[in-house]
């Protein structure tokens with residue numbers, strides 16, 4: 346079985362993002378970029394499936410500007426076998442990404458597509474669900490545990506009330522949550538090796554997919570700042586403030 | 595045109611998230627329908643008919659809808675969406691699982707997690723863990739939207755909606771519900787609690803979390819946690835507050851031994867009053883705290899406990 350892992354290049358999770366001067370988006374110049382943290386977990390899981398003999402090949406796919414190649418090389422250095430870049434600038438909206446991924450899925454015929462549950466730039470949390478819909482495949486979202494068996498994939502999902510187990514009939518789409526695994530770091534030799542692994546590039550036109558946006562971003566602003574607070578130095582003072590000043594307890 | 599709200603429930607009672615979502619729907623139009631897709635869920639349908647602002651409850655009662663499987667419910671939503679201008683679901687794990695699947699079936703680009711409504715096609719939503727607020731306009735004729743429940747008040751239970759049965763259903767045969775481990779608690783629920791006491795890595799162990807639970811019980815509060823506390827196994831996953839956990843906005847949020855990472859703030863910085871107890875006076879949580887107390891939590895919590903007597 347092949348496993349397809351869509352990964353997105355985003356601003357590094359440790360960077361404090363700033364809205365740009367013309368309020369059209371956030372500042373991207375000279376900002377450190379990285380693989381979306383949820384996608385790292387997806388790549389790790391796919392590699393473990395191959396290492397455990399459940400998968401033969403791991404293919405990383407990124408949709409976005411040409412610099413997304415770096416993100417794909419990171420996945421290759423972690424252990425993915427080959428990579429596909431669908432070059433678009435900027436990356437399309439989730440529906441467009443899902444349509445492109447559907448085209449790649451139909452070319453490659455993987456048994457499993459593993460995505461992150463959410464990209465931490467747009468916080469959309471849509472792409473995997475949309476891809477599964479377009480393929481008419483089963484889906485497990487927000488997965489923190491998975492077991493691939495013959496004829497079914499058992500997933501544990503993190504839901505608002507706790508955990509839920511469902512069985513999926515393959516082929517299926519999985520979106521991963523943070524607690525599924527701890528992604529590995531790529532070793533230096535593997536980073537060198539990754540440079541030689543195959544990376545193919547396509548355009549949306551090559552795949553016959555229209556990715557025109559459906560959403561116009563009218564304005565992006567900083568959230569309102571909270572007013573400065575005060576320090577307290579005892580429990581009595583805190584309780585007094587909460588009771589009589591803020592009147593919230 | 596009318597607005598459709600996807601009701602969230604457990605086949606016996608309606609989830610509060612539904613009431614916030616109806617409020618958002620009522621801002622968009624006067625005719626609001628509420629879909630209840632479940633199995634043997636007539637008690638939910640009854641409850642739904644009393645939800646304020648709702649004109650009609652659409653009852654889709656079918657065994658295939660019993661467990662909220664997206665493969666079975668999304669096609670139902672897609673099949674009736676044509677009667678509506680907007681379809682809204684709460685931005686809970688239920689809504690996030692189901693609505694994007696329906697959106698793709700309808701070839702609509704969903705708008706996730708809105709916190710404000712500017713007009714019938716223009717919405718405000720947080721991006722980058724709430725570090726920026728985007729105003730976005732949808733050009734799709736039909737709009738599918740998930741709603742940040744803390745950004746909209748719950749509608750009252752003063753309605754008198756008619757109930758209509760909608761047919762549809764059948765098992766897509768793609769997935770099967772096996773079981774669940776839900777966290778049972780007598781405490782208020784995180785997303786609707788007035789007071790939340792939340793612990794981080796500073797708590798050091800699940801045993802120590804009992805300290806917070808006692809404090810919470812004295813205050814009638816819910817208990818939350820940072821990702822670090824959940825990852826370390828101190829508390830279950832459903833306690834997590836943040837960008838990738840729950841979004842909360844209580845009257846008071848008391849953060850204990852939590853540093854205040856961006857991803858945590860994303861889930862609680864709209865709380866009315868924020869209290870931080872942390873031994874590190876440089877901890878970023880103090881930048882958003884209304885009341886900050888630089889103290890060792892193992893001394894502070896018992897003192898707070900007595901001060902509340």
Ligand SMILES: Cc1cc2nc3c(=O)[nH]c(=O)nc-3n(C[C@H](O)[C@H](O)[C@H](O)COP(=O)(O)OP(=O)(O)OC[C@H]3O[C@@H](n4cnc5c(N)ncnc54)[C@H](O)[C@@H]3O)c2cc1C
Nearest residue numbers: 794795796820821822836837838839851852853858873891
């Ligand atoms: C993609 C992604 C998503 C994430 N999503 C979330 C999310 O949804 N929610 C979330 O919370 N995090 C999330 N995180 C993690 C986040 O970045 C932080 O790592 C996490 O919030 C830290 O938790 P913490 O504050 O408990 O731990 P730490 O950062 O380790 O802070 C512990 C704090 O406790 C204090 N302390 C220690 N001992 C004591 C004591 N005895 N008395 C008083 N104070 C003490 C310390 O001074 C310190 O400030 C996410 C990260 C990523 C990359």
Ligand SMILES: Nc1ncnc2c1ncn2[C@@H]1O[C@H](COP(=O)(O)O)[C@@H](O)[C@H]1O
Nearest residue numbers: 351352408460461463464469470471472
């Ligand atoms: N441009 C992209 N290229 C590749 N994968 C993507 C892209 N956008 C989203 N994804 C995948 O979809 C997941 C969820 O993203 P989103 O729906 O945007 O929150 C991500 O974690 C990725 O696995």
